[in-house]
Amino acid sequence: MNDRTAYTLALQQAKFTAQELALFLDTHPDCADALSAYREAIYRVDEAEAAYDEKVGPLTACDAGGKTWDWIEAPWPWQKED
Amino acid sequence: MWTYEKLLQFPVKIKNPDARLAKVIVTQLGGPDGEAGAAMRYLSQRYAMPYNRAVATLTDIGTEELGHMEMVSAIITQLTRNLTVEEIVAEGFDAYFVDHTTGVYPCAATGEPFTAATFQSTGDPIADLTEDLAAEQKARLTYDNLLRLIDDPDVKKPIIFLREREIVHFQRFGEALGGLIDTLNCKNIYAVNPAFD
Numbered sequence: 670m671n672d673r674t675a676y677t678l679a680l681q682q683a684k685f686t687a688q689e690l691a692l693f694l695d696t697h698p699d700c701a702d703a704l705s706a707y708r709e710a711i712y713r714v715d716e717a718e719a720a721y722d723e724k725v726g727p728l729t730a731c732d733a734g735g736k737t738w739d740w741i742e743a744p745w746p747w748q749k750e751d
Numbered sequence: 752m753w754t755y756e757k758l759l760q761f762p763v764k765i766k767n768p769d770a771r772l773a774k775v776i777v778t779q780l781g782g783p784d785g786e787a788g789a790a791m792r793y794l795s796q797r798y799a800m801p802y803n804r805a806v807a808t809l810t811d812i813g814t815e816e817l818g819h820m821e822m823v824s825a826i827i828t829q830l831t832r833n834l835t836v837e838e839i840v841a842e843g844f845d846a847y848f849v850d851h852t853t854g855v856y857p858c859a860a861t862g863e864p865f866t867a868a869t870f871q872s873t874g875d876p877i878a879d880l881t882e883d884l885a886a887e888q889k890a891r892l893t894y895d896n897l898l899r900l901i902d903d904p905d906v907k908k909p910i911i912f913l914r915e916r917e918i919v920h921f922q923r924f925g926e927a928l929g930g931l932i933d934t935l936n937c938k939n940i941y942a943v944n945p946a947f948d
Contacts, residue, residue, distance in 0.1 A: 741806070741807040743803055746752075
């Protein structure tokens with residue numbers, strides 16, 4: 670597994686965990702355990718996002734724009750890695 | 752993938768309900784040149800683009816169109832609050848009301864449900880981007896027609912904003928198409944599909 674694939678997978682896992690907890694909280698907004706797990710998950714998302722931005726590239730257009738507008742650079746998510 | 756932001760792109764604050772306007776404005780949600788069709792068109796077409804600037808343009812405009820669906824839906828919701836049955840009948844909203852009450856349903860002003868039959872994804876980037884230029888013009892003229900029917904400044908303001916976005920998108924698609932044509936093999940003088948064969 671190359672670095673790009675590893676950082677991508679780590680971010681997908683962190684974000685999916687947070688997404689799943691957020692969906693659960695939508696119908697269980699008073700569940701303290703889920704809320705505490707969500708806060709932990711969001712912390713992991715922030716960490717994984719920072720690593721992704723540094724090692725792979727901008728996750729959103731808000732993260733883009735170093736010396737050049739790197740938002741437009743391939744690969745796009747649906748393009749297979751070489 | 753996408754993440755939802757709990758924020759309209761431009762404020763929608765309508766004081767006076769008006770079912771007559773809701774009935775025609777709904778066409779910019781689900782009609783032939785509406786925002787749902789625009790979003791689906793651009794987000795479908797981007798996979799065939801052999802040109803990063805066009806991929807980014809279609810992704811970003813397609814995403815913005817999803818936000819425009821929400822703005823048009825907010826306008827319809829606010830225009831149909833607290834209506835009496837007498838107002839619904841007098842303002843010609845009864846046919847919509849009987850099918851959808853005051854729920855937001857993507858359809859044309861003439862009642863046809865939203866359909867993907869109003870747009871294409873041809874796998875030919877030049878054909879697709881040329882369609883996108885026409886699509887932005889058609890959406891702009893639909894907003895022009897709506898503005899001819901609207902007096903209320905609360906409704907006009909967000910509609911004027913949406914109309915201006917069509918003009919900017921037309922400009923960006925023109926640049927994306929021009930840039931793509933510049934990258935073509937110089938022997939491809941008729942701009943035949945550069946993404947296949």
